[in-house]
Amino acid sequence: MMSSRQHGFTLIELLVVIAIIGILAALFLPSYQRAQKRPHDAAALQCARAIVTAENVGFVEKRAFEGNMAALGEDVKEVCQDQGVQVLNSGLGGITAASAGNNQIAYSNDNFAFSVWHPSGSGGYHYNRNDGTRENGGKLTLQPF
Template sequence: MKSMKMMKKAQAGFTLIELMIVVAIIGILAAVALPAYQDYVAKSQVAASLAEITPGKVQVETRLAAGDLTSTPQEVGLALNTKRCSAIAAAVTINGAGSIECTMIGNSDVTGQTIKWERTAGDGKWACTSSVNDKFKPKECKV
């Protein structure tokens, strides 16, 4: 009978120190994960900004084939601003050089930075450039 009482008392639950250790471990994991998550968010915002201006490349090529100049985003089927771009600029010259640029909206690492598609006149190739930190650039923009 006495051993039954001892057994019930031993199964009371977790001690305060055990709970404090668990809370400390969770805090450390959160402190490590939060900066990595913020970088992931910034990288996805840059990729989304690039995705919003990329469709304009096809219309730029179409206008060049027709011999038309382009000076506004609307002429290449883009809005002046979008969810990820506070301003979009587009320009194409008759010699074939052109660009489509987005001024980005996002967290503090991204807001105000630019991402741009540039077309060279000679070979007609498109290249991506951006003013954001290299760790946030999409693979298309890494040189």
């Protein structure tokens, strides 16, 4: 009588497959996490640009900057507050993902400054109109968390 042999995978073959899956997961997990944060960073940047635009338009019309987000109009509210973006009246940095915004903008007769970030993002943007980095005003700078 001939014995029939069962076909299947050996323990070593299964361990090799599990090791390969583990290595692939370790390689792709960081890029997946960065991809999850990218839309939130884009929302913060879009909010910052909306604030800068609204402040500059307001300055041309009223010759004054605004410190309150609500006074900047519905467009800024939609882009910032409705998307969960935090705004703080400081362009100095020092924010973390857990920081709380106050929806205010630091301003004077000839300058305004603020920081924006999304709690689920990877960093925040800071703006100071008169920081001296450009002829026509400030620039947005990124601070990673």
